[in-house]
Amino acid sequence: MHHTFLFQEGVWVASGFYMDENNQLIPLGGEATISHQEDIWVNQSRMRILLENPMEFQSSYEIVPFGSDRDFTTWTSLNPALGRLAGKFVVVDDSILSFFQSEDGQYTGFEYLRQLDDSTYTNRGVLFNGPKKGSSWIAELRKI
Numbered sequence: 001m002h003h004t005f006l007f008q009e010g011v012w013v014a015s016g017f018y019m020d021e022n023n024q025l026i027p028l029g030g031e032a033t034i035s036h037q038e039d040i041w042v043n044q045s046r047m048r049i050l051l052e053n054p055m056e057f058q059s060s061y062e063i064v065p066f067g068s069d070r071d072f073t074t075w076t077s078l079n080p081a082l083g084r085l086a087g088k089f090v091v092v093d094d095s096i097l098s099f100f101q102s103e104d105g106q107y108t109g110f111e112y113l114r115q116l117d118d119s120t121y122t123n124r125g126v127l128f129n130g131p132k133k134g135s136s137w138i139a140e141l142r143k144i
Contacts (some may be wrong), residue, residue: 003091004118006041009034016139018049026051028137041065057081082107106130119143
């Protein structure tokens with residue numbers, strides 16, 4: 001499997017649905033810009049929850065590039081709403097899995113990206129706030 005998300009520079013547009021802690025389904029939109037530097041990959045992402053008064057979440061991920069002999073790597077992110085997050089990406093066939101936790105341990109989560117073709121991924125994820133589900137999402141990412 002030859003993955004394109006994260007592994008190639010580019011801009012990806014997201015559309016789908018966000019579910020709050022009460023499982024209210026709310027449309028979402030967003031984008032992710034992937035850039036590669038010599039020793040770090042960067043994912044600048046933005047997700048907009050399309051309420052009457054839209055909410056926006058921004059994150060900047062710094063990803064250690066995957067080694068030629070490894071199917072996993074680490075990442076860190078500074079999220080204004082959640083603080084500093086640390087996680088791992090692992091490639092499993094047609095999917096990229098991500099596990100993460102906030103620096104203080106308050107927030108944990110999981111994200112799943114499944115490649116449909118070179119320019120399309122489906123995305124599912126969940127964020128926990130302590131023992132409670134904070135939110136989850138379903139989205140599609142398309143490379144532009």
